[in-house]
Amino acid sequence: MTTSAAPQQQPSATSATQDFIPLLDSLGPVRWSPLIVGEDQSQKFTQIIDSLRRPPSPDGTSKRLASGSSYWGVESTMAWMQACNDPYYPVMREGIDSFRSRYATLARALSDTPYHYFSLGPGTGEKDNAVLRHLARIRPAYAVRYVPVDISSEMLRQGLKAALKDMRIPVRDTLPLQLDFSTVTNLTGLRQVADQLAADTPVLYSLLGNTLANFDNDATLLTNMASILLRPQDRFLLEVAVADRIDQAAADTAAAEYRNSVGFYNFVTSAIMHYTDLQIVPESVEFHGEVEDGKALNLRIVYRNETGQTLRPLLPNRTTFDFPHNDTICLLTTRKYLPSSLDKLIADAGLRILQSREVLHPGEDVTGERLETGQKLLLLARSPNGARSPGQSQVTGLNPFRRD
Ligand SMILES: C[S@@+](CC[C@H](N)C(=O)[O-])C[C@H]1O[C@@H](n2cnc3c(N)ncnc32)[C@H](O)[C@@H]1O
Secondary structure: OOOOOOOOOOOOHHHHHHHHHHHHHHOOOOOOOOOEEOOOHHHHHHHHHHHHOOOOOOOOOOOEOOHHHHOOOHHHHHHHHHHOOOOOOHHHHHHHHOHHHHHHHHHHHHOOOOOEEEEEOOOOOHHHHHHHHHHHHHOOOOOOOEEEEEOOHHHHHHHHHHHOOOOOOOHHHEOOEEOOOOOHHHHHHHHHHHHHHHOOOOEEEEEOOOHHHHOOOHHHHHHHHHHHHOOOOOEEEEEEEEEOOOOHHHHHHHHHHHHOOHHHHHHHHHHHHHHOOOOOOHHHEEEEEEEEOOOEEEEEEEEEOOOOOOEOOEOOOOOEOOEOOOOEEEEEEEEEEOHHHHHHHHHHOOEEEEEEEEEEEEEEOOOOOEEEEEEEEEEEEEOOOOOOOHHHHHOOOOOOOOOO
């Protein structure tokens, strides 16, 4: 007896979509949230382990936690959320509270074009709520797609609640992506997502809350974002911390601002406590303020081994690393930019400023001299001439997450 094999029926894309969309539509956005994981977590572990195995240095320039790893796990996410509510770390809280009105000034420059919104590092999600509300008002019947991108899946989950609060954006129009946006490969992947989701519709990208300042190689990161992500019709919302003076007294003052906050201390030590079994002693967490090339006040938060002996902390893969006396681990880097140097950073990255709003608060530095610090929010577009910085021709292969 012969049997003829019946042609196998292939599941069509349409039927999968037909199943998937009603499922998403039936989910409540707070209890259920979709998540696309674009990051191989095991590689991140290897990077963290490698960076803690670096040679000793007394000034926080060798062993380190890269920017993304400071926010990665559940503990770090919760510590970040608490730091944002610490009255002794007012920079973050004030930045979140005043965002809506600062953004409103810039939003006029977005005219009445509909945008999709890609938020790079949404954090608590409150700022994204302000942006989404505005974008949804531009064209009420228009479906804004919201794509928050973060290294921390827990941050995406927590941030989504605040971002979508009192909004009528269905789950199917939100696509949280767990991804490290500091690598060229991931930015290229993100651009593909934007091309698929947005087609010709303009995309508004944002990098808010001084996130740029956490990257050692901030100029390369901005250049990569501008050249890989931005099409002529897209816009980029950038928010950074600024200071009107760049000198050692101003740097020491900025360092003192972070030192006073228990919430910030808990956040900045959470990752090292998660990845190692080091017994963290508060007195060994140091806040160093420096002047960086006349461009910014650079703050380096380091953990120093002051025990008088070589420690051998345990790593997640059950191996140890040598942490000799007086060696340091850099826990976080941040900056306050001089506004004129910021303009150069932006131009060198191939971006032009469409609108900006700077808010400076008068104060005093540690010597009693006048010092103004605050935030600058900028709406940027790709400049027709492209990037001016030397990094542009070498975009492939550069990875600001690594410090090599
Ligand atoms: C300083 S917080 C800013 C949060 C928010 N944008 C705000 O203004 O309140 C930095 C955010 O970027 C995320 N982040 C940091 N480095 C990242 C990386 N390399 N890739 C993806 N997300 C990253 C953090 O998890 C966090 O949500």
